[in-house]
Amino acid sequence: MIYKDIAGLIQKALEADLIESADVNYARNQLMHLLGLESFPEEGVGTTDESIPDLLEKLTGYAVKHGIITDASDDKEILSANLMNCFVARPSVINAVFNQKYHESPSAATEYFYRLSQNSHYIQTKQIEKNISYKVDTAYGEMDITINLSKPEKDPEQIKREREAKQTRSYPKCLLCKENEGYTGRIGYPARANHRIIHIPLLDENWYFQYSPYVYYREHSILFSEKHRRMNIDKQAFHRLLTFTEMFPHYFIGSNADLPIVGGSILSHDHYQAGCYEFAMTRAEDAFSFQLHRHPQIEASVLKWPMSVIRLKGTTINNLVEAADDIFQTWKNYSDQLADVIAFTDDTPHNTITPIARNRNGIFEIDLVLRNNRTSAEHPFGIFHPHEDVHHIKKENIGLIEVMGLAILPPRLKTELAAIKEFLLGRPSRIEAHHLEWAEHLNSEYRELSSQEHAESVLQKELGNKFVKALEDAGVLKERKAFMRFIEAVNQQIN
Incomplete structure (x- = not known):
């Protein structure tokens, strides 16, 4: 059976254009070595039509059964990545093909690399299918x-191994360093043997482009600096984002904020996130427009959005960069007691921005989401952070993806919401204590629901409302008057 699975994986690699027929013997021999095999039947093996992820599971299962690796998740991931690396071309080849495709069109280049990242099993397609996703x-x-x-989820044995392992190694320095390309992995550090990145020169610096292994939206990608340096929002960042949309006009690109609480999970390495997806914020209407006195050629507006967003539009990147930086420089030092916004505590800064750039048919735009990470006794997790009344659903940071309108909620909710659904249907269920008040409120509002479909619809709607409330909590200027005071400060600053 192992031979049939190997033959099946080779066939799938051929169908996915990972290899050509001239590569078959080489690939087979590499797979055999990894699986401890010294020979292969010359005929009568047959093949299978199973998917690449399913075949990899079977091959790693064989390796566990025959003592080639342990049953620990790290060992299985490392072997799986090494098996697929037998089919993935070297970085120089992939970069050459990407650049060739780019000359056809930017979208042809990204489509090629996205498909490669899926077929090479770097993007975890089977795992991603487990996500529960819907629109509301x-x-x-x-x-x-x-x-x-x-x-x-990490199993107990994996957790034990990581605890016992001495994590003294500093190579690669982090998950976003370019040295991850082709890295085998180790206990507590993910396998990257089948990982490839694309070199993107950007404003006289070397940057690199990859897809996220656990994509949250179509073509969810990461652009990261060659240098291992901290995240930093500044004028140059705005310039990079807009220039990237000139190079790849079918992609948006944005950055997490660069301060704790309002920033992303990785602040230690300068990077952005991009993709080919239209979020709700992209479609948001203007709440009102205003003028930037120093930049009459720029269209400026405040969005109708739960967070505090200024959208700038223009035909010239340099003009947009200057306008965005004027707003940013004002915001960094801006305090408004009426809005509970304070820029500094002693020398500690609180104000920053989450920027998102797009190119709509030659009209460049950049959204500047105003952020503040101050805490208080009433809101120890953050004044402009999801408040305690939504923590039973979402208490993690509001990062770039969620700013744009895509909630990433914890896996515990799958079973917890199922229990609430049973409760709403009048059936016995065990509701977690942190959901009890919400469940009782829903029950009193909707009464006993008559069908699974109705209960599911109610929960989806109300979960969406909770997410919106979390975003509203993260908004810093909650009234038009507060926005007008800030806009006045911007125009005074730049006159």
């Missing part, structure tokens, strides 16, 4: 809701 109508448009089930 809200006062701000159609939001995306995802309960994240794609990242596998």
Whole structure:
């Protein structure tokens, strides 16, 4: 059976254009070595039509059964990546093909690399299918809701191994360093043997482009600096983002904020996130427009959005960069007691921006989401962070993806919401204590629901409302008057 699975994996690699027929013997021999085989039947093996992820599971299962690796998740991931690396071309070849495709069109280049990243099993397609995802109508448009089930839970043995392992190694320095390309992996550090990155020169610096292994939206990608340096929002960042949209006009690109609480999970390495997806925020209407006195050629508006967003539009990147930087420089030092916004505590800064750039048919735009990470006794997790009344659903940071209208919710909600659904249907269920008040409120509002479908619809709608509330909590200027005071400060600053 092992021979049939090997033959099946080779056939799938051929169908996915990972290898050509001239590569078959080489690939087979490499697979045999990894699986401890010294010979292969010359005929009568047959093949199978199973998917690449399913075949990899069977091959790693064989390796566990025959003592080639342990049953620990790290060992299986390392072997799986090494098996696929037998089919993936070297970085120089992939970069050459990408650049050739780019001359056809930017979208042809990204489509090639996205398909490669899926077929090479770097993007975990089977795991991603486990996510629970749907759309929900809200006062701000159609939001995306995802309960994240794609990242596998660590088993007790894996946790024990990581605890016992001495994590003294500093290579690669982090998960976003270019040295991850082709890295085998180790206990507590993911396998990257089948990982490839694309070199993107950007404003006289070397940057690199890859896809996320656990994509949250179509072509979810990461652009990261060659240098291992901290995240930093500044004028140059705005310039990079807009220049990237000139190079890849079918992609948006944005950055997490660069301060704790309002920033992303990795602040130690300068990077952005991009993709070919239209979020609810992209479709958001203007709440009102205003003028930037120093930049009359720029269209400026405040969006109708739960967070505090200024959108700038223009035909010239340099003009947009200057306008965005004027707003950013004002915001960094801006305090408004009426809005509970304070820029500094002693020398500690609180104000920053989450920027997102797009190119719509030659009209460049950049959204500047105003952020503040101050805490208080009443809100120890953050004044402009999801408040305690939504923590039973979402208490993690509001990062770039969620700012744009895609909720990434914890896996615990799958079972917890199922219990609430049973409760709403009048059936016995065990509801977690942190959901009890919400469940009772829903029950009193909707009474006993008559069908699974109705209960599911209610929960989806109300989960969307909770997400919107979390975003509203993260908004810093909650009234038009507060926005007008800030806009006045911007115009005074730049006159």
